[in-house]
Amino acid sequence: MSINFSGTPQQLFWKGSPRDIVFDVEGIRQKLLETDKPCYVMKDFNGRVGVSNTGALVSEGRGLQVLAMANPMSAAQLGDPTFRSDYKLKYAYKTGAMANGIASADLVIAIGKANLLASYGAAGQVPEKINASIDKIQANLPHQTYAVNLIHSPSEQALEAAAVDLFLDKGVKVVEASAFLALTENIVYYRVAGLSRDASNNIVIANKVIAKISRKEVAIPFMKAAPEEFIQSLLAKGKITAEQAELAKQVPMADDITVEADSGGHTDNRPLVALLPIIIQLRDELQKQHNFSTKIRIGAAGGISTPSSALAAFMMGAAYVVTGSVNQACVEAGTSEHVRKLLQVVESTDVMGAPASDMFEMGVDLQVLKRGTLFGPRAKKLYHYYKTYESIDELPAADRKNLEEKVFRKPLEEIWQSCIEFFEERDPEQIERAKNNPRRKMALIFRWYLGLSSNWANAGTPDRVLDYQIWCGPSMGAFNDWVKGSYLESYENRKVADVAVQIMEGAAYLYRVRSLEMQGVKLSSELEKVIIKEETREEHRVLV
Ligand SMILES: Cc1cc2nc3c(=O)[nH]c(=O)nc-3n(C[C@H](O)[C@H](O)[C@H](O)COP(=O)(O)O)c2cc1C
Numbered sequence: 001m002s003i004n005f006s007g008t009p010q011q012l013f014w015k016g017s018p019r020d021i022v023f024d025v026e027g028i029r030q031k032l033l034e035t036d037k038p039c040y041v042m043k044d045f046n047g048r049v050g051v052s053n054t055g056a057l058v059s060e061g062r063g064l065q066v067l068a069m070a071n072p073m074s075a076a077q078l079g080d081p082t083f084r085s086d087y088k089l090k091y092a093y094k095t096g097a098m099a100n101g102i103a104s105a106d107l108v109i110a111i112g113k114a115n116l117l118a119s120y121g122a123a124g125q126v127p128e129k130i131n132a133s134i135d136k137i138q139a140n141l142p143h144q145t146y147a148v149n150l151i152h153s154p155s156e157q158a159l160e161a162a163a164v165d166l167f168l169d170k171g172v173k174v175v176e177a178s179a180f181l182a183l184t185e186n187i188v189y190y191r192v193a194g195l196s197r198d199a200s201n202n203i204v205i206a207n208k209v210i211a212k213i214s215r216k217e218v219a220i221p222f223m224k225a226a227p228e229e230f231i232q233s234l235l236a237k238g239k240i241t242a243e244q245a246e247l248a249k250q251v252p253m254a255d256d257i258t259v260e261a262d263s264g265g266h267t268d269n270r271p272l273v274a275l276l277p278i279i280i281q282l283r284d285e286l287q288k289q290h291n292f293s294t295k296i297r298i299g300a301a302g303g304i305s306t307p308s309s310a311l312a313a314f315m316m317g318a319a320y321v322v323t324g325s326v327n328q329a330c331v332e333a334g335t336s337e338h339v340r341k342l343l344q345v346v347e348s349t350d351v352m353g354a355p356a357s358d359m360f361e362m363g364v365d366l367q368v369l370k371r372g373t374l375f376g377p378r379a380k381k382l383y384h385y386y387k388t389y390e391s392i393d394e395l396p397a398a399d400r401k402n403l404e405e406k407v408f409r410k411p412l413e414e415i416w417q418s419c420i421e422f423f424e425e426r427d428p429e430q431i432e433r434a435k436n437n438p439r440r441k442m443a444l445i446f447r448w449y450l451g452l453s454s455n456w457a458n459a460g461t462p463d464r465v466l467d468y469q470i471w472c473g474p475s476m477g478a479f480n481d482w483v484k485g486s487y488l489e490s491y492e493n494r495k496v497a498d499v500a501v502q503i504m505e506g507a508a509y510l511y512r513v514r515s516l517e518m519q520g521v522k523l524s525s526e527l528e529k530v531i532i533k534e535e536t537r538e539e540h541r542v543l544v
Pocket residue numbers: 095096097098099100102121122123149151176177178179212260262263264265266301302303304305322323324325326328470471472473474475476
């Protein structure tokens with residue numbers, strides 16, 4: 001039996017063509033899949049339980065008694081409708097930034113062309129590269145929305161300021177602000193420089209901010225108006241107008257806040273089921289206090305890579321969902337073939353925490369792949385040295401030898417010379433600050449390894465395979481399990497927009513399955529699973 005019923009029947013009767021009622025697994029799956037139509041579960045006069053999505057309901061009279069029903073609810077209805085309309089999207093689905101251009105211009109364009117929202121991975125990129133990528137994205141997405149990542153880099157403030165200048169200059173209308181521990185003048189400048197009034201005197205927010213956070217204390221400043229001290233400083237520098245300073249009091253710092261649970265890359269490893277309700281409640285409390293004319297939307301990231309995880313987030317009240325790890329395994333990601341191949345087979349437990357290059361001195365970890373690379377344990381060891389010793393000269397001789405031969409493959413002093421050359425071009429203050437500070441010098445040397453190891457992974461440098469730093473969360477393994485046996489098992493077939501559509505349409509299918517089950521319908525296990533069929537691929541749909 002593909003379906004049976006043990007709940008309380010509806011007080012409704014179905015009238016329609018008996019030929020439209022199906023009883024077999026494939027027939028039922030087709031009816032369930034048509035999520036934009038209603039779905040009725042009925043018992044026919046022979047006692048068989050079947051499904052239809054045509055016909056009419058009456059409250060009394062003759063007809064088949066309806067056992068359970070689900071209203072039309074397609075993938076396009078999941079999440080907050082204003083998120084979709086404000087950013088002109090088909091689905092409330094966003095792909096998160098991935099540093100060093102892993103979320104490449106091609107990835108952003110592919111997602112944008114599918115009318116979904118992607119954030120370009122600007123972190124760690126030099127301004128010239130970001131500039132060229134924005135040009136490419138703008139040329140290819142003239143009418144669609146895209147975002148660019150503005151990453152807070154506490155140890156490289158000059159970079160953050162240069163990024164904001166560039167975004168304002170290029171007319172970037174949405175930034176995904178991440179890794180902020182507190183607001184900076186740079187992010188405030190981006191936000192406030194986009195404020196104006198339209199002909200009807202309404203406030204226009206031209207520069208949208210989607211802030212990514214994983215703790216309450218970081219979320220709060222984004223849920224309030226810009227701090228007065230930054231406004232006064234920007235006014236004094238002539239960077240914003242008096243009118244913008246006034247308008248800044250009436251809008252929150254962010255339009256959207258993405259709650260980031262246990263994810264790839266920077267993460268606090270929080271469980272989404274605990275964190276999302278906390279931040280939604282916080283938003284409600286602050287909205288009550290400040291009464292902003294538009295409420296900040298709360299989205300969910302971290303661990304989302306399957307229909308069930310996306311649906312869970314929406315059912316907990318997420319306005320939109322954000323994926324990350326799963327996109328790195330797709331063909332458009334700016335990484336190497338080797339990395340994609342590794343990612344296609346990882347399990348959800350193949351990940352670990354390791355020190356983050358950009359926040360190394362602060363002891364901040366990020367989540368990386370531990371299968372097929374030694375980066376995680378090696379990076380942890382570097383942090384241990386940094387915490388234990390005052391300078392590289394204090395390192396025990398055997399440890400230093402091991403580092404120079406196996407990890408750095410060069411004398412540490414030679415690495416230091418490379419650091420000087422690197423920062424002289426990029427941010428000379430870094431070297432200045434390390435001159436009389438041997439511990440800082442040690443940190444910069446160690447960060448050389450932490451920084452390059454992700455470049456080696458992205459470029460597929462063959463003799464550095466064991467040092468690849470690959471940011472990855474448990475969601476990658478969940479995706480691999482879900483797609484096993486389908487065309488998406490092979491990384492060559494993984495395309496970001498197609499993956500997005502499969503997740504979202506799968507979530508709508510599962511919504512229907514769950515809502516029928518909660519009414520007492522028991523579906524066979526093959527119907528409970530979201531089957532990935534090649535003919536439902538996004539590219540096929542576009543051709544139809
Ligand atoms: C390879 C990789 C690089 C990332 N780099 C960034 C980044 O530069 N900026 C950022 O805001 N988030 C970054 N993230 C986080 C993602 O944007 C996204 O929020 C997160 O991956 C979602 O969780 P998931 O990995 O479980 O899907 C990165 C994630 C990965 C996997």
